[in-house]
Amino acid sequence: MSKKLQYSATIVLILLLSGTQGFAKGGGGKSYVRDGVYYSDIQLPFRLEQQQIEALDSGVTLSFQLDFSIVDVRSWRIDRDIGTLSQAYSIRLNAFTGRYSITNLNIGTKFALSSTQEVESFLSEIKNIPLVDDSILDIERNYSVIMQASITAEGISQWIKTLSFWRQNLDTEFETIEWMLLD
Amino acid sequence: MDAFGLKALNIRRLVSALIFLSVVSLAALLFSDDDPSELNRIQVSLLAINLASFLVLLPIVALSVKKLFFDYKQKKLGAKLRFRLALAFSGLALIPAIVIFFFAINFMNKGISVWSDADVEKGLSDALMLGRSALDERIQDGLFATSNISIQLKGMENIAQTLEKQRKENNALQLSLIDSDLRLLANSSSQLDRSSSRIPTSFEINQVALKQSWTSLDSTADDQYLIRVLVPAVNFSLNEKPIYLQALYSVDPKLSMMAYSVEETYARYGMLSFMKTPIQYSYALTLGIVVLLALLLAIYGSFEFADRLVKPIEALEKQTDKKSSPEKKLSSTSDGEDEISILVNSFMAAQKEAAWSDVAKRMAHEINNPLTPIQLSAERIQKRFSASAEEKEFIDSSTRTIINQVDVLRDLVSAFSNFAEREKLNFKKTDINNLIDETIQLFSIQHKNISFGLNRGGLDLIEVDSNKIQQVLNNLLLNSIDACQDTKNPKITIETEPKKADSATFCEVTLSDNGQGFGEDIIGNAFEPYQTSKKGGKGLGLAIVKSIIDEHKGEISIENSNRGASIKIILPTKQNKSKEGI
Incomplete structure (x- = not known):
C-alpha cells in the first residue's frame, strides 16, 4: 500500500470515528464544605443533540458520566492526584410512562421527567456531589478539582457508531473544567 | 511464485495460516451470541482478523496476477494454459460467489426489515397505550386523594399522626411534607425500598409551583411502578414558606410486571429499529469481507491448481525436447496454438524421430550382417578364378563392382548408425x-x-x-x-x-x-x-x-x-x- 493511500485510509478512519462524537464547551463548578465533607455544585451546558433525542425516543439509554479528579497543585513539581470519583447517570425514555427516567447510578435514585428540556435543565445543574473528606486534605495546600463530563449511547458498540457515520454527535464529550477546591 | 521476495513454500504456509485463522474466526462469528449488540462487540475483532487476512492475501494474489499477465504477454510456454485455467477456475468461483452475495444481502435485509414491520410497531404501541390508560385512572385517583389530604393539613400539630391516618385511609405507601428548601418536615411511610422514598427535586417543586400539581410514574429498582404525586399544602404554612405534600401510591404488582415487560420489549424493539441500518451495514460488510476473502482464496487456489496442472505438461514438453527452443522465445507461437498443441506436435515429432532412429538401427544391423560374407566371397572369387585373361578381366570387373557396392552399403550403414546413435554431448x-x-x-x-x-x-x-x-x-x-x-x-x-x-x-x-x-x-x-x-x-x-x-x-x-x-x-x-x- 502506498503512503498516500495509507494517509487517506487513516484520515477516513479518523473522520468516521470522530463523526459520532460531539464536543461541548463551557461550564463551571464550585466546592464548599459541609459537615466535614467537600461538596461540589456543577453547571454544565448540557444539551441533547437531535440524534441523541432520536436515540432516546427510540429506546436507547444514554449514559451521562462526570469524572472528578482532585489534584494537589504543587509549585515546580508535577501535581499529585489525591483521588478520583465518578458520578454516573443513565437517561432513558420509559415508553410506558412517557417520561424520561434519570437514574443516579451511584445511589440508585430515579427521577422521571416529562421532556428532554427538563432532562437538560435537570442535568445542567448538579448539586451536592460529595467529593472528599476534609480530614485527608492539608489546609495549607492548594487543591483543584478537574472534571470531565461525557454522554455516551449505551448498548451501541463503537463499531455500530462508526457505521452510523451519517449520525452526528451520538456521543458528546464536554470540555474539561477545573476549579479550586479551597477558595 | 515469488512475492515480496518470499519463497513459494513460505507463501503457501502464510496462506494456509491465514485460511486457518479466517476459518476459526468465522466459526467463532457463526457460533457467537445471537444478540446483535453482543455480536457487534466480538465482530470487530473477528472482522479485523479477516480484514488482515484479506489485506495480506490481496498483494499476493495481485502479484500472482501480474506475473501471470506478464508471462502471458511474453508468450512464455505454459503461461497461456495457466492463464486460461486460472481464469476458468476463478470465473467458476467468482460468478456463484457474486450471485450468493447479492441473494444473501437481499434475504438478510428482508429479514432485518421484519424487525421494523409496521404491524409489530403498532401492536407494541397499542399495548403501551392500553397499559397507560389502565394506569392513568390510578394516577388521577392518587392526585385526587392527595389533593384532598393536602386540604386537610393545617399545621404541625399532631402532623405525624394525621399523615399516618391519611396514608392508611388512602392506601398510600408514603406521605411526606416538604418545604420549598427541600427539607423533610414530616413523614409517614410503609416498608419501602429506600431508593423509592426520596425527597422531590427542586425542579419538581418548581413544576408544582407552576402547575399546582406534579405526578409521575416512577419505576423502582425492582422493576415495579410507583405513582408519585406532589401538591402544595395550600392551608399549611410554616414561616411563610410554601409547604408541599408528596404521596406515593403502589401499582398492582401484576400490572407493574406486565407494564415493565411491555416497556422493555418496546425499548428493545426501538433500539433495534434505531440501529437497523448500521446493523445491516455491519452484516453486509461482514459478508462482503468473507466473500472477498473466499474469492481471493479461490483465485489463489486456482493459480496453484493451474500451476500444478501445467507443471507435468511442461515437464513432458521438456522430455520431448521442445520447451526451451529458442524459436519459442525469439518468435512467438501462432495465436491458435496453445501448450497442448505444442506438446502434441513435440510428442509427435519425438515419436517420429524415435521411429526413424529405430528403423535406421534395424536397417544398419540387417544390412551390415550379410555385407561381410558378400565382400569376403567376392574377394575369394577374385583370387581363385584367374584362368584366361578375358575371364580374369570379367571376374575382376564383377568382383570389384561387388566390393565397391559393399563399401557403398557400409557407408550407408555407418550413416544410419550415426543418425540412430546419440552420444552424450560434451559441452x-x-x-x-x-x-x-x-x-x-x-x-x-x-x-x-x-x-x-x-x-x-x-x-x-x-x-x-x-x-x-x-x-x-x-x-x-x-x-x-x-x-x-x-x-x-x-x-x-x-x-x-x-x-x-x-x-x-x-x-x-x-x-x-x-x-x-x-x-x-x-x-x-x-x-x-x-x-x-x-x-x-x-x-x-x-x-x-x-x-x-x-x-x-x-x-x-x-x-x-x-x-x-x-x-x-x-x-x-x-x-x-x-x-x-x-
Whole structure:
C-alpha cells in the first residue's frame, strides 16, 4: 500500500470515528464544605443533540458520566492526584410512562421527567456531589478539582457508531473544567 | 511464485495460516451470541482478523496476477494454459460467489426489515397505550386523594399522626411534607425500598409551583411502578414558606410486571429499529469481507491448481525436447496454438524421430550382417578364378563392382548408425567464430574455386559440443559445395551474430551460398531422413544436423534466397545443466 493511500485510509478512519462524537464547551463548578465533607455544585451546558433525542425516543439509554479528579497543585513539581470519583447517570425514555427516567447510578435514585428540556435543565445543574473528606486534605495546600463530563449511547458498540457515520454527535464529550477546591 | 521476495513454500504456509485463522474466526462469528449488540462487540475483532487476512492475501494474489499477465504477454510456454485455467477456475468461483452475495444481502435485509414491520410497531404501541390508560385512572385517583389530604393539613400539630391516618385511609405507601428548601418536615411511610422514598427535586417543586400539581410514574429498582404525586399544602404554612405534600401510591404488582415487560420489549424493539441500518451495514460488510476473502482464496487456489496442472505438461514438453527452443522465445507461437498443441506436435515429432532412429538401427544391423560374407566371397572369387585373361578381366570387373557396392552399403550403414546413435554431448565454452574459421580453412584448401567468407559477429564464448558443431558445419558446407557445382563464381558465406530474447542470449549462424538452392519438393521436409536431391545422396546429412542442433536446444531453419540457399542456426550461449544428456 502506498503512503498516500495509507494517509487517506487513516484520515477516513479518523473522520468516521470522530463523526459520532460531539464536543461541548463551557461550564463551571464550585466546592464548599459541609459537615466535614467537600461538596461540589456543577453547571454544565448540557444539551441533547437531535440524534441523541432520536436515540432516546427510540429506546436507547444514554449514559451521562462526570469524572472528578482532585489534584494537589504543587509549585515546580508535577501535581499529585489525591483521588478520583465518578458520578454516573443513565437517561432513558420509559415508553410506558412517557417520561424520561434519570437514574443516579451511584445511589440508585430515579427521577422521571416529562421532556428532554427538563432532562437538560435537570442535568445542567448538579448539586451536592460529595467529593472528599476534609480530614485527608492539608489546609495549607492548594487543591483543584478537574472534571470531565461525557454522554455516551449505551448498548451501541463503537463499531455500530462508526457505521452510523451519517449520525452526528451520538456521543458528546464536554470540555474539561477545573476549579479550586479551597477558595 | 515469488512475492515480496518470499519463497513459494513460505507463501503457501502464510496462506494456509491465514485460511486457518479466517476459518476459526468465522466459526467463532457463526457460533457467537445471537444478540446483535453482543455480536457487534466480538465482530470487530473477528472482522479485523479477516480484514488482515484479506489485506495480506490481496498483494499476493495481485502479484500472482501480474506475473501471470506478464508471462502471458511474453508468450512464455505454459503461461497461456495457466492463464486460461486460472481464469476458468476463478470465473467458476467468482460468478456463484457474486450471485450468493447479492441473494444473501437481499434475504438478510428482508429479514432485518421484519424487525421494523409496521404491524409489530403498532401492536407494541397499542399495548403501551392500553397499559397507560389502565394506569392513568390510578394516577388521577392518587392526585385526587392527595389533593384532598393536602386540604386537610393545617399545621404541625399532631402532623405525624394525621399523615399516618391519611396514608392508611388512602392506601398510600408514603406521605411526606416538604418545604420549598427541600427539607423533610414530616413523614409517614410503609416498608419501602429506600431508593423509592426520596425527597422531590427542586425542579419538581418548581413544576408544582407552576402547575399546582406534579405526578409521575416512577419505576423502582425492582422493576415495579410507583405513582408519585406532589401538591402544595395550600392551608399549611410554616414561616411563610410554601409547604408541599408528596404521596406515593403502589401499582398492582401484576400490572407493574406486565407494564415493565411491555416497556422493555418496546425499548428493545426501538433500539433495534434505531440501529437497523448500521446493523445491516455491519452484516453486509461482514459478508462482503468473507466473500472477498473466499474469492481471493479461490483465485489463489486456482493459480496453484493451474500451476500444478501445467507443471507435468511442461515437464513432458521438456522430455520431448521442445520447451526451451529458442524459436519459442525469439518468435512467438501462432495465436491458435496453445501448450497442448505444442506438446502434441513435440510428442509427435519425438515419436517420429524415435521411429526413424529405430528403423535406421534395424536397417544398419540387417544390412551390415550379410555385407561381410558378400565382400569376403567376392574377394575369394577374385583370387581363385584367374584362368584366361578375358575371364580374369570379367571376374575382376564383377568382383570389384561387388566390393565397391559393399563399401557403398557400409557407408550407408555407418550413416544410419550415426543418425540412430546419440552420444552424450560434451559441452565446452567455445569460440564459434574460430571453429567456423578452421572449418572454412579446411574446405577452402580442397575447393579453391569456391570463395569462402566469414562475417564475425561480436560473440562471447558459447557452450557447445565442438565436435558435433564441427560435424554440423561439415555437413552444411558439403551440401553447399555440392549445390554450387554448376555455379559460376561460387560463393559460400557464413555470418555470426549475437541475439537476445528475454534474459537469454543466443548465437545466430547463417550460412548462405549462391548454389542451386533447395528443391521446392523437399524444402518443407528437408530435415527428415532420406530426403535428398543429390544423386547418390543418403538423405541423412540434414537429419543428423537437425538432431545435433536439437540436442543443443537450438533451432535450424532453411530457406531459398534470391540466389541460392540460406540456412540459419540459433544456438543458446549457455546450456541448462539439468537438460544435458536428454
